[in-house]
Amino acid sequence: MITETATHITETKEVSTPTGVLNDTLEGQTKASEKRKGFFSTSWGKIAGLAGAGVIIESAGAGIRAAGHSHDALHAAGVAITDAGAGALGLAFWSAVIYGIYKLATKNKNNK
Amino acid sequence: MAQPIIDPKETLQQILTIVNYQGDKQAFITKYLALCEQNTLLALLENLSEEERTAFEEKLDAAATPEEKKNVLREQFSEEDIAESSYNETKKSFGEMMQKLLPTLDKNQQEELKQYFESSAKALQDKLQLSNE
Numbered sequence: 001m002i003t004e005t006a007t008h009i010t011e012t013k014e015v016s017t018p019t020g021v022l023n024d025t026l027e028g029q030t031k032a033s034e035k036r037k038g039f040f041s042t043s044w045g046k047i048a049g050l051a052g053a054g055v056i057i058e059s060a061g062a063g064i065r066a067a068g069h070s071h072d073a074l075h076a077a078g079v080a081i082t083d084a085g086a087g088a089l090g091l092a093f094w095s096a097v098i099y100g101i102y103k104l105a106t107k108n109k110n111n112k
Numbered sequence: 113m114a115q116p117i118i119d120p121k122e123t124l125q126q127i128l129t130i131v132n133y134q135g136d137k138q139a140f141i142t143k144y145l146a147l148c149e150q151n152t153l154l155a156l157l158e159n160l161s162e163e164e165r166t167a168f169e170e171k172l173d174a175a176a177t178p179e180e181k182k183n184v185l186r187e188q189f190s191e192e193d194i195a196e197s198s199y200n201e202t203k204k205s206f207g208e209m210m211q212k213l214l215p216t217l218d219k220n221q222q223e224e225l226k227q228y229f230e231s232s233a234k235a236l237q238d239k240l241q242l243s244n245e
Contacts, residue, residue, distance in 0.1 A: 016215070016216045017134075017216060018131040018221075019132075019133050019134040020216075021212050021213050021216050022128075022133060022140065022209065022213060024212075025209050025212050025213075026140065026143060026144055029147060029205050029208070030143070030147055033147055033151055033154065036151075036154050040154065040157045040158075040165075042169060043157055043168065043169055044157075046169055046173065046181075
Protein backbone atom coordinates (compact mmCIF):
# COMPACT_ATOMS: atom_id res chain seq x y z
CA MET A 1 0.00 0.00 0.00
CA ILE A 2 1.30 3.31 -0.96
CA THR A 3 0.45 6.26 1.14
CA GLU A 4 0.82 9.60 -0.46
CA THR A 5 1.32 12.54 1.69
CA ALA A 6 0.55 15.84 0.15
CA THR A 7 2.70 18.59 1.37
CA HIS A 8 1.40 22.05 1.00
CA ILE A 9 3.97 24.70 0.96
CA THR A 10 2.70 28.12 1.62
CA GLU A 11 4.94 30.78 0.26
CA THR A 12 4.72 34.09 1.93
CA LYS A 13 5.87 36.68 -0.48
CA GLU A 14 6.57 40.03 1.01
CA VAL A 15 5.41 42.79 -1.23
CA SER A 16 8.27 45.13 -1.93
CA THR A 17 7.39 48.76 -2.00
CA PRO A 18 9.60 51.59 -3.28
CA THR A 19 9.83 53.01 0.23
CA GLY A 20 10.80 49.67 1.73
CA VAL A 21 13.35 48.97 -0.95
CA LEU A 22 14.92 52.41 -0.71
CA ASN A 23 15.16 52.20 3.07
CA ASP A 24 16.56 48.67 2.98
CA THR A 25 19.12 49.56 0.34
CA LEU A 26 20.27 52.66 2.18
CA GLU A 27 20.52 50.70 5.41
CA GLY A 28 22.51 47.94 3.69
CA GLN A 29 24.84 50.42 2.07
CA THR A 30 25.32 52.26 5.35
CA LYS A 31 26.23 49.02 7.13
CA ALA A 32 28.65 48.11 4.35
CA SER A 33 30.26 51.53 4.60
CA GLU A 34 30.61 51.25 8.38
CA LYS A 35 32.29 47.87 7.96
CA ARG A 36 34.59 49.37 5.37
CA LYS A 37 35.35 52.22 7.75
CA GLY A 38 36.47 49.72 10.36
CA PHE A 39 39.57 48.93 8.31
CA PHE A 40 40.67 52.53 8.64
CA SER A 41 39.64 53.19 12.20
CA THR A 42 42.88 54.97 13.08
CA SER A 43 42.82 57.32 10.11
CA TRP A 44 39.11 57.77 10.40
CA GLY A 45 39.36 58.71 14.05
CA LYS A 46 41.75 61.49 13.14
CA ILE A 47 39.51 62.98 10.49
CA ALA A 48 36.24 62.37 12.30
CA GLY A 49 33.83 65.16 11.68
CA LEU A 50 35.44 66.31 8.47
CA ALA A 51 33.58 63.88 6.25
CA GLY A 52 30.24 65.47 6.89
CA ALA A 53 31.54 69.01 6.86
CA GLY A 54 31.48 69.38 3.13
CA VAL A 55 35.24 69.25 2.90
CA ILE A 56 35.06 66.85 -0.01
CA ILE A 57 32.97 69.24 -2.02
CA GLU A 58 35.10 72.19 -0.94
CA SER A 59 38.27 70.37 -1.85
CA ALA A 60 36.93 69.50 -5.25
CA GLY A 61 36.36 73.16 -5.90
CA ALA A 62 35.30 74.05 -9.38
CA GLY A 63 37.33 71.41 -11.13
CA ILE A 64 35.46 68.76 -12.94
CA ARG A 65 37.84 66.05 -13.77
CA ALA A 66 35.42 63.17 -13.61
CA ALA A 67 34.57 63.99 -17.19
CA GLY A 68 37.88 62.49 -18.12
CA HIS A 69 36.71 59.23 -16.70
CA SER A 70 33.44 59.04 -18.57
CA HIS A 71 31.73 55.76 -18.08
CA ASP A 72 30.24 53.83 -21.00
CA ALA A 73 26.82 54.60 -19.61
CA LEU A 74 27.41 58.28 -20.18
CA HIS A 75 28.18 57.67 -23.81
CA ALA A 76 25.20 55.39 -24.09
CA ALA A 77 23.00 58.14 -22.76
CA GLY A 78 24.41 60.46 -25.39
CA VAL A 79 25.55 62.96 -22.85
CA ALA A 80 28.86 64.62 -23.36
CA ILE A 81 30.17 66.29 -20.28
CA THR A 82 33.29 68.22 -21.01
CA ASP A 83 33.85 70.90 -18.47
CA ALA A 84 31.88 73.07 -16.13
CA GLY A 85 32.12 74.94 -12.89
CA ALA A 86 30.39 72.50 -10.63
CA GLY A 87 31.26 70.67 -7.45
CA ALA A 88 32.53 67.16 -7.90
CA LEU A 89 29.77 65.62 -5.88
CA GLY A 90 27.21 67.32 -8.09
CA LEU A 91 28.80 65.90 -11.20
CA ALA A 92 29.26 62.48 -9.68
CA PHE A 93 25.67 62.47 -8.68
CA TRP A 94 24.56 63.45 -12.11
CA SER A 95 26.76 60.85 -13.70
CA ALA A 96 25.03 58.36 -11.50
CA VAL A 97 21.62 59.68 -12.44
CA ILE A 98 22.48 59.42 -16.10
CA TYR A 99 23.59 55.88 -15.40
CA GLY A 100 20.06 55.41 -14.06
CA ILE A 101 18.65 56.53 -17.41
CA TYR A 102 20.85 54.01 -19.11
CA LYS A 103 19.60 51.25 -16.84
CA LEU A 104 16.00 52.26 -17.45
CA ALA A 105 16.54 52.42 -21.19
CA THR A 106 18.20 49.00 -21.19
CA LYS A 107 15.40 47.52 -19.12
CA ASN A 108 12.70 48.93 -21.41
CA LYS A 109 14.53 47.69 -24.48
CA ASN A 110 14.83 44.19 -23.03
CA ASN A 111 11.15 44.13 -22.14
CA LYS A 112 10.09 44.85 -25.73
CA MET B 113 32.87 76.92 -3.03
CA ALA B 114 31.46 76.03 -6.40
CA GLN B 115 27.86 75.01 -6.49
CA PRO B 116 26.85 71.82 -8.28
CA ILE B 117 25.18 72.50 -11.63
CA ILE B 118 22.04 70.88 -10.43
CA ASP B 119 21.45 70.40 -6.76
CA PRO B 120 21.65 66.69 -5.84
CA LYS B 121 19.21 67.33 -2.98
CA GLU B 122 16.62 68.69 -5.36
CA THR B 123 17.11 65.74 -7.69
CA LEU B 124 16.69 63.22 -4.91
CA GLN B 125 13.63 65.07 -3.70
CA GLN B 126 12.08 64.76 -7.17
CA ILE B 127 12.91 61.07 -7.43
CA LEU B 128 11.43 60.34 -4.00
CA THR B 129 8.27 62.23 -4.93
CA ILE B 130 7.86 60.33 -8.21
CA VAL B 131 8.23 56.95 -6.53
CA ASN B 132 5.86 58.07 -3.76
CA TYR B 133 8.36 57.61 -0.94
CA GLN B 134 6.37 57.38 2.27
CA GLY B 135 9.06 58.19 4.82
CA ASP B 136 10.88 61.37 5.80
CA LYS B 137 12.33 62.53 2.49
CA GLN B 138 14.74 65.06 3.98
CA ALA B 139 16.16 62.53 6.41
CA PHE B 140 16.67 60.04 3.59
CA ILE B 141 18.40 62.64 1.40
CA THR B 142 20.69 63.83 4.19
CA LYS B 143 21.67 60.28 5.07
CA TYR B 144 22.26 59.26 1.47
CA LEU B 145 24.46 62.24 0.60
CA ALA B 146 26.46 61.81 3.82
CA LEU B 147 26.98 58.18 2.80
CA CYS B 148 28.22 59.24 -0.65
CA GLU B 149 30.68 61.59 0.98
CA GLN B 150 31.86 59.02 3.52
CA ASN B 151 32.39 56.44 0.79
CA THR B 152 34.35 58.97 -1.24
CA LEU B 153 36.68 59.58 1.67
CA LEU B 154 37.03 55.85 2.32
CA ALA B 155 37.89 55.21 -1.32
CA LEU B 156 40.60 57.87 -1.07
CA LEU B 157 42.04 56.24 2.05
CA GLU B 158 41.97 52.82 0.40
CA ASN B 159 44.11 54.13 -2.42
CA LEU B 160 46.92 55.13 -0.05
CA SER B 161 49.75 52.74 0.64
CA GLU B 162 50.47 51.84 4.26
CA GLU B 163 53.42 54.24 4.32
CA GLU B 164 51.37 57.03 2.81
CA ARG B 165 48.60 56.41 5.30
CA THR B 166 51.01 56.52 8.23
CA ALA B 167 52.49 59.79 7.01
CA PHE B 168 48.99 61.16 6.47
CA GLU B 169 47.97 60.23 10.02
CA GLU B 170 51.09 61.91 11.43
CA LYS B 171 50.22 65.10 9.59
CA LEU B 172 46.69 64.91 10.95
CA ASP B 173 48.09 64.46 14.47
CA ALA B 174 50.16 67.59 14.03
CA ALA B 175 47.15 69.57 12.87
CA ALA B 176 45.62 71.26 15.89
CA THR B 177 42.45 72.79 14.52
CA PRO B 178 39.71 71.45 12.25
CA GLU B 179 40.78 73.99 9.64
CA GLU B 180 44.35 72.67 9.71
CA LYS B 181 43.03 69.14 9.36
CA LYS B 182 41.01 70.20 6.36
CA ASN B 183 44.15 71.64 4.85
CA VAL B 184 45.99 68.35 5.41
CA LEU B 185 43.16 66.59 3.63
CA ARG B 186 43.27 69.04 0.73
CA GLU B 187 47.03 68.64 0.42
CA GLN B 188 46.84 64.86 0.52
CA PHE B 189 44.22 64.38 -2.17
CA SER B 190 44.05 66.15 -5.49
CA GLU B 191 40.84 67.44 -7.01
CA GLU B 192 41.17 64.74 -9.65
CA ASP B 193 41.39 62.02 -6.99
CA ILE B 194 38.39 63.36 -5.15
CA ALA B 195 36.30 63.80 -8.28
CA GLU B 196 37.11 60.31 -9.49
CA SER B 197 36.36 58.69 -6.14
CA SER B 198 33.18 60.66 -5.74
CA TYR B 199 32.04 59.71 -9.24
CA ASN B 200 32.80 56.02 -8.78
CA GLU B 201 31.30 55.70 -5.32
CA THR B 202 28.11 57.59 -6.14
CA LYS B 203 27.59 55.73 -9.38
CA LYS B 204 27.97 52.42 -7.59
CA SER B 205 25.53 53.18 -4.78
CA PHE B 206 22.99 54.96 -6.96
CA GLY B 207 23.16 52.22 -9.59
CA GLU B 208 22.47 49.57 -6.96
CA MET B 209 19.57 51.59 -5.62
CA MET B 210 18.07 52.00 -9.09
CA GLN B 211 18.37 48.31 -9.86
CA LYS B 212 16.49 47.39 -6.73
CA LEU B 213 13.95 50.18 -7.00
CA LEU B 214 12.84 49.72 -10.62
CA PRO B 215 11.02 46.38 -10.22
CA THR B 216 8.88 47.87 -7.45
CA LEU B 217 7.56 50.72 -9.60
CA ASP B 218 4.39 50.60 -11.65
CA LYS B 219 4.48 51.48 -15.34
CA ASN B 220 3.42 55.08 -14.75
CA GLN B 221 6.13 55.66 -12.16
CA GLN B 222 8.76 54.09 -14.42
CA GLU B 223 7.70 56.30 -17.30
CA GLU B 224 7.59 59.41 -15.11
CA LEU B 225 11.04 58.65 -13.72
CA LYS B 226 12.43 58.07 -17.20
CA GLN B 227 10.97 61.33 -18.43
CA TYR B 228 12.39 63.16 -15.42
CA PHE B 229 15.86 61.73 -16.04
CA GLU B 230 15.70 62.61 -19.71
CA SER B 231 14.52 66.17 -19.15
CA SER B 232 17.13 66.61 -16.41
CA ALA B 233 19.89 65.28 -18.64
CA LYS B 234 18.77 67.73 -21.33
CA ALA B 235 18.79 70.60 -18.81
CA LEU B 236 22.26 69.55 -17.70
CA GLN B 237 23.50 69.51 -21.27
CA ASP B 238 22.05 72.98 -21.89
CA LYS B 239 23.70 74.35 -18.77
CA LEU B 240 27.03 72.81 -19.71
CA GLN B 241 26.80 74.32 -23.19
CA LEU B 242 25.98 77.71 -21.77
CA SER B 243 28.88 77.57 -19.33
CA ASN B 244 31.25 76.69 -22.17
CA GLU B 245 30.16 79.57 -24.39
